Amino acid sequence: MSTNPLFEVPGPRAQRRNRALEVVSWAIVAGLAYLIVRTLNKNGVFDAAAWQPFTQWGVWYQLGLGLFNNLRAAIVGMLLSMFFGCFLGWGLLSTRKTVRYPCRVFTDVFNGIPVLLLLFFTSLVLPSWGLPLSDFWFLVIALSLYSTAVVGDLVRAGVLALPRGESEAAAALGFSGFQSMQLILLPQALRLMSPALVSQMVIVFKGTTLAFVLGGYFDLLRSATVLGAYYSRSLLQAQFIAAIAFMLINILLSYIASAIDRKEKQRYGVEPVAHDE
16 A cells, blocks of 8 residues: 655755755844844843842742632633533534534634633623622633633534444443433543643633733733832843743643643554555
């Protein structure tokens, strides 16, 4: 069995042209990086006095507290969206139109509304309905509404990706639809979609930065802004450290998603096809 490539292998002339383009591209990137560093240095960004506040333990404590609040909101929001998303995914798979259609409407609506608008809705409308919650719960509810719609679609896709014999075997053994979903289909679907669920955690974690517009939730972005306002020469430095913290956590979550994906492929992946001689 042989496979045809989707493109032709570049010849010697094309390879030389590609190498020349790579050199030019790296030269442009290096030139832009030099200009940026030079401009920042001229404005005193790399001066020792601008970084001096970060030698104090209290500064790092405030940044760590803000990061903890971001993680706390992301974890609670993801747990709630996982819980309700499983029921939503089950509803999307229901054979009853009275159940499936409302679930589809919920999924399409909250998939299409920006999280920022959901946050404004929860923080402005819910108090007028007699729900004076804290900014933490305004943020969590907004993130959960959006993420529940995504998780519900992931659960639906995971169940549909399972072999049809799984549900047929459960029915043959006398399992009800709820028992079949709870005991057989849902655990396999969650395991199958676990890389995508971890990737969704990255999106939820990044969405916690929207709490900055609330003004009453002390997240990492707000703590960096407050420190930059107190130490006027260190605003950019504080924002840079906050960006690095977000980037490292997102990279870690992305690595976990990739590791889970590789593990699942090794466990349930298809054996390579032998080539005919």
